[in-house]
Amino acid sequence: MSKPFKIGDAVIKPGTRDTVMIPLSRLADHTDMMLKAMVIHGKKPGPTMFISAAIHGDEIIGVEIIRRLAGMKTLSRIKGTLILIPVVNNYGFLGMSRYLPDRRDLNRVFPGVESGSPASQLAYTFMKEIVSKCEFGLDLHSGAIHRENLPQIRANLANPVVKDMAVAFGASIMLNSNLRDGSLREAAKTVGCNMLLYESGEALRFDETAVRIGVKGALGVMRYIGMLPKLKPSSRRVTPVQPVSSHWVRAPISGLMRAAHGLGDVVEKGAVIASISGPLGEVEANVLARYSGVIIGRTNLPIVNRGDALFHVARVDDLEDAETTIETRVQNAEVDPLFDGIEIV
Ligand SMILES: [Zn+2]
Numbered sequence: 001m002s003k004p005f006k007i008g009d010a011v012i013k014p015g016t017r018d019t020v021m022i023p024l025s026r027l028a029d030h031t032d033m034m035l036k037a038m039v040i041h042g043k044k045p046g047p048t049m050f051i052s053a054a055i056h057g058d059e060i061i062g063v064e065i066i067r068r069l070a071g072m073k074t075l076s077r078i079k080g081t082l083i084l085i086p087v088v089n090n091y092g093f094l095g096m097s098r099y100l101p102d103r104r105d106l107n108r109v110f111p112g113v114e115s116g117s118p119a120s121q122l123a124y125t126f127m128k129e130i131v132s133k134c135e136f137g138l139d140l141h142s143g144a145i146h147r148e149n150l151p152q153i154r155a156n157l158a159n160p161v162v163k164d165m166a167v168a169f170g171a172s173i174m175l176n177s178n179l180r181d182g183s184l185r186e187a188a189k190t191v192g193c194n195m196l197l198y199e200s201g202e203a204l205r206f207d208e209t210a211v212r213i214g215v216k217g218a219l220g221v222m223r224y225i226g227m228l229p230k231l232k233p234s235s236r237r238v239t240p241v242q243p244v245s246s247h248w249v250r251a252p253i254s255g256l257m258r259a260a261h262g263l264g265d266v267v268e269k270g271a272v273i274a275s276i277s278g279p280l281g282e283v284e285a286n287v288l289a290r291y292s293g294v295i296i297g298r299t300n301l302p303i304v305n306r307g308d309a310l311f312h313v314a315r316v317d318d319l320e321d322a323e324t325t326i327e328t329r330v331q332n333a334e335v336d337p338l339f340d341g342i343e344i345v
Pocket of ligand 1: 056
């Protein structure tokens with residue numbers, strides 16, 4: 001039998017779930033700001049894991065992933081403790097912005113300071129109340145505004161536990177990503193929490209495939225860490241492609257861009273990914289692939305300035321394998337159950 005789980009001022013009994021409100025701050029109009037977390041505390045002891053979204057307030061796909069997870073009956077039978085935090089940066093979420101009111105990026109101020117900037121104080125509370133109590137974590141993101149990502153995991157794949165979590169998540173791409181100063185992932189590592197970051201879709205937009213892959217991925221990680229029972233290996237299981245490296249292809253000139261390729265497309269070195277011209281077609285410049293790879297991120301905005309990042313291309317060893325893996329993952333997502341019967345379109 002598990003022991004009661006303490007978080008904020010609440011104590012969650014084994015075999016129950018509760019939504020806790022952890023005080024953060026107060027807005028200028030004296031509305032209280034709270035960090036809302038659902039804690040599902042299993043009867044039997046097991047691992048502790050958090051799943052968070054909207055650290056960047058406008059990246060809302062993860063909020064929908066968490067909503068679907070929260071409604072799943074199977075989570076009432078978990079071993080251990082699952083903490084769901086659908087909106088971490090509630091300031092940014094309400095303002096439909098990536099940032100906090102002081103224009104800071106929350107994912108650059110971790111682990112935070114108790115008496116620091118508003119962002120730093122939020123990071124501090126999140127670390128103290130959530131991350132430091134967890135051995136595992138999954139943080140859900142999307143591309144920035146006007147930018148869209150192919151469903152992908154970003155993680156420190158040199159850590160074997162983290163790599164196994166990434167494989168268990170089963171997105172088509174897992175990108176090795178070094179820890180960035182001030183990021184949640186870096187701070188989590190220092191308190192012994194193994195973390196994945198899921199990137200998918202675009203800010204301020206929903207995307208059904210991205211949501212489904214996220215829900216399935218979260219369940220896959222829970223099975224891997226022993227929170228949920230393991231499933232028999234399935235023929236539909238996807239082994240993620242691990243790119244060698246990745247880079248952004250930038251706009252050679254300013255103008256209007258017409259894309260010839262989209263997310264998930266495989267491009268050969270030298271291929272024309274897009275063309276840019278002036279509004280009357282005065283000049284025309286092609287955007288070329290610097291090497292063969294897969295498009296894992298792109299801008300959706302046709303108005304571009306010279307130097308703008310247009311396409312994120314991941315260099316892979318085996319183009320054909322990458323193409324098959326991505327197609328299979330998307331097809332699997334289409335036949336996966338809807339979870340609550342409502343598809344986002
Ligand atoms: Zn983000």
